[in-house]
Amino acid sequence: MATNPMSPAQWTDMVDSLRYIVPELMLAFGAVAVLAIEALAGPGTRKRLEPLVAWLTVFVAFVTNILLHLGLRAGDVHYVAFDGMLAIDATTGILRAVILGTLLIGYGFTWKKQIWTAVRSEYYALSLISAMGAIIMCEATHLLVLVMGLELLSLPLYTFAALRKDKSQSREAALKYFVLGSLASAILIFGMALLYGAVGSVQYDQLFQARIDRNMYGVGAIFVLVGLLFKGGLLPFYVWSPDVYEGAPDSQVGLMAALAKVGAFGALMKLAGPFFTAMPHVLPALLIVVAASTMFAGNLMALAQTNIKRLLAYSSVAHAGYLLLGILAMGSLKTLGLAQSAILFYMATYLVTIVASFGLIAWLQGDDGKWELKDLAGSGQRHPTWAVTLTILLFSLAGIPPLAGFFGKAYIFHAAVGAGYGSLAIFGVLTSVMSVFYYLRVIVAIWFEPETKQLHLADMLPGRLAAQIVIAWLILLGLFPAVVYDPAWEASLTNGEPRYFPEASFFPDAQVQQAVDAVFLPVVRGVPVQLEKPAP
């Protein structure tokens, strides 16, 4: 890194390139504005203005993002700040749109006046910052920026979990999340340091080979992965999810889950290139184990749940497993485009589904977090619209056509089969069937069982509107997936040659099996696994 001061031309360049991250900057300003309103405005004005300002900020950022990307073509990559710490390209545009859209939907569901008297401004400001962090994680091409994004994403999420100040369960959830999350962040930062030692840089495009020390690179990369896998809620770092989801206030959980997932997997998408190239044998093997065990354990444990929030939490874990299968498929050049567009499509459907599912649960008036399946019995009679919406959401999560969730899973399995992970795809498909059991259990409770508890819904117009938008979106994408898939496909092509995917470094698919054997067989037979030997 040069220690010379920047030349005027470089300054102009940098300021000029800031226009590509205007949506994020808007979110930051929006957060500040919300806090300013809280500090300066009167009580009545505050109540009205804060949601409005937050919503407007996100909406304007959303529109700006679209306008920005209409001007870019696939393959255009625009770097911002200090020689490329953030990369703005079509993929980022799609992820940004998805995050901002999810935020809008989330706001619709949390438009509950009574709860937010005390913590409204915190909620809006923090959610804006958290979304900004998620976006930065998706855009980062420099590990320091990734860490910054991770912290911006996580710290507000820890606070969200604590927003129900009157409930000890909420505080417990927040503490668990904070401690474990901080540990994961620390591991990630340590990994980053090791990578710096192994490569001499933490810029993604330098990470394609371990120039200085391969073993240190391996350890560093794995530590970075650990941090990200924790955020995504994958095995064996998922243990916090059910407790945190159950303890956090109902209306927050959806947004928490969504933002954490998109941040983690957005970052993994960008890191897949460097890591798979530098560790072509070890990484697939490790990720196969993580993906398979996550898909299996997530679904298995969800089968045992009777609390609806814990059930959805475990199902989140399972979905993270499917997403990781997509990341695995990104390790093969043949299916790079397929896998990346599959993950983008999955994000576009899954995030709003999870926000809406938790949002619908949040409408149930009563004790937060204690909703058992038997409490939901018979709600199909009393609240048919609510029940139909939840049913459609659950069918989408289960992956049943003609809803969008089917295509999400289908694209991922499609990419996995092409990358040579046919057996893993079959395994994933079978765990998908496991998931049908518990989703059906909820549906049976809602529709087929007699009522045990009179449920009251505390929904409001913005929430109902948000729910209808989500349902329409799922049905639309279920019938015409090309609406999202084609732009995602265009964005994922490597013909435009984004700078950080040098083609020559990717290994051919046939070696995957050899690689897997090279790692698994020694492990099974008790021989210690050797990381990459330095080339002679």
Added chain:
Amino acid sequence: MPSSGIAETQTAWLSLLLVLPLLGVIALLFQKQENDDQHFATAMIISLLTFCVSLVAWFVHGAEPGAGFRLVEHYKWIPSLGATWKLGVDGISLCLVMLTTFLMPLAIRSTRATATPKKYREFLMLLLGLETALIGVFISLDLILFYIFWESVLIPMYFLIGIWGGERRINSATKFFVYTMVGSLLMLVAIFALWHVSAAKSFDYEVLLTDPGVASLTASQQWWLFGAFALAFAVKVPIFPFHTWLPDAHTDAPTAGSILLAGVLLKMGTYGLLRFNLPLFPEATPLWSPFLATLAVIGIIYAAWVATAQTDIKRLVAYSSVSHMGFVVLGILAVNPIGATGATLQMINHGITTGALFMLVGFLYDRRHTREISEFRGIIQVMPVFAICFWITLFASIGLPGLNGFPGEFMIFLGAAQHSREWMFFAVTGVIWGAIYMLWLYQRVFLGKVDAKSANAHLHDLTPNERTAIVPLLILMVVLGLYSPLATDRIQPSVDRLMQFSMLNEFGQVPARIPIPVEPDGGIGTTPEEAAATSGPAATPATDLEPGVDAAPAVDEAATDPDTPVSSEDPATPTGDAPATDADADSATEPNTGADTPATDPEPAPAPTDGATEEGTDGN
């Protein structure tokens, strides 16, 4: 969005078929609940309209002769993946669509017969949604589209059984759902694998049939894919060990649901076997067919035995369905035109017959609210018309000549016999078992004396509503029984075309996949012998089937035959190969032209001008 792609029809009849029931669903959505008459009228009008449209499609299909797909509609859908919204019908699928659209209004009619189900509006909405999904399965020509319609059948059926069904409905509905889904998901992975293997990277069925990548799958690779597809279809048909969902689902479904479940849903499985397994994986069929045929035969006989032991009429009819579908599977696995035609015909006929059976059982249940055989005796004395209807249906089900069960079964036997004598033997015994339980059922329920004190004495005969529901089925049973060419005229050409892709000839090759040798243009003055010499297998694109056998001798023969009247006086032979053979023959016939002629190297690529100039000089 389905943008304007190439639509091979003037009017989108098939899309109309799909959309009409959905319009019915939307129309019902806007009606207030508890308006049973209004709901019924809407549903009947829509389903009859759909039937009329399918009749139009029938005649349009008949107007264009030929074996291929007609009324094809082809729109862009997911361009990046090669998945298109492609619909089309040939004889086989058109007959099945007709079956669906024919049974639906009758099923709806039967719901108003005695007791209308509660929440009638939602019931009808689900039925109409089911109709769209069923039609979609039969008319999609794109594998992903097929899969989506296949799975979309699950949701309406699940709710139909689960909400309006019998006592153990939740259990049966869940069993049905999960069973079907497991099989189907493996088929999904196989569909993806097909895409990755194909050269054209497409999900289009017609493209995949002739795709070189798919054609070059080895027998063992085809074995896996065949198995994955077959598992999904085996659960649906159902084939023996995967049949356990059927009795529960059928017994616990409401009458209209049972009619469609047995009448149409089971045919989805056999349709899939015929449409996908046989033509796409022909080399795997002989590997799988002994096993599958054994299972089919076990299904026929075992299900018949279990049916004999039943005490619940509806469960007995459900097991008879399993038994009869075994025949259809046997006909398909025979992989010959007559077997497949018989199987398709039997699909149609079985749909009609079983639909009628379930409808009649439903009528009986509506009166007594029991289906136990022991509860009934001597029904013929109190309900003579009903007894006659049941009589006709029973004999159609058994396969009495003159009714519709016979032609299909007979053709299946012929086909099975062509394949294997043992199959035919077991299949025929299955008919006997079928007669046993059916006739015994009839005897116990209908014949004998009515006990004047029992509830049976006060049963009323078929109401006019019920008669309008059952009579069309009976008419069709007789008509198709006496004149099956009504259906087979359409089915036969399509089956023949399908068999071109499925049947292996004596060399183990699939006729439709052997490339036809291209006759090159020999130019002016080319004699027929030259054309024969140059257009032999040497010009054929290389296949991996016996490559050397046909290709080599002809080339050698042409090269070493000094008597070949080579066109030395014709310099203008344009084909790449011709100059090579000409050059070789040249060097053979004209020894001392130029000792070191470059004619010895038989490279066709740079040859044209070289060969031509050489011949020109040599000829002079």
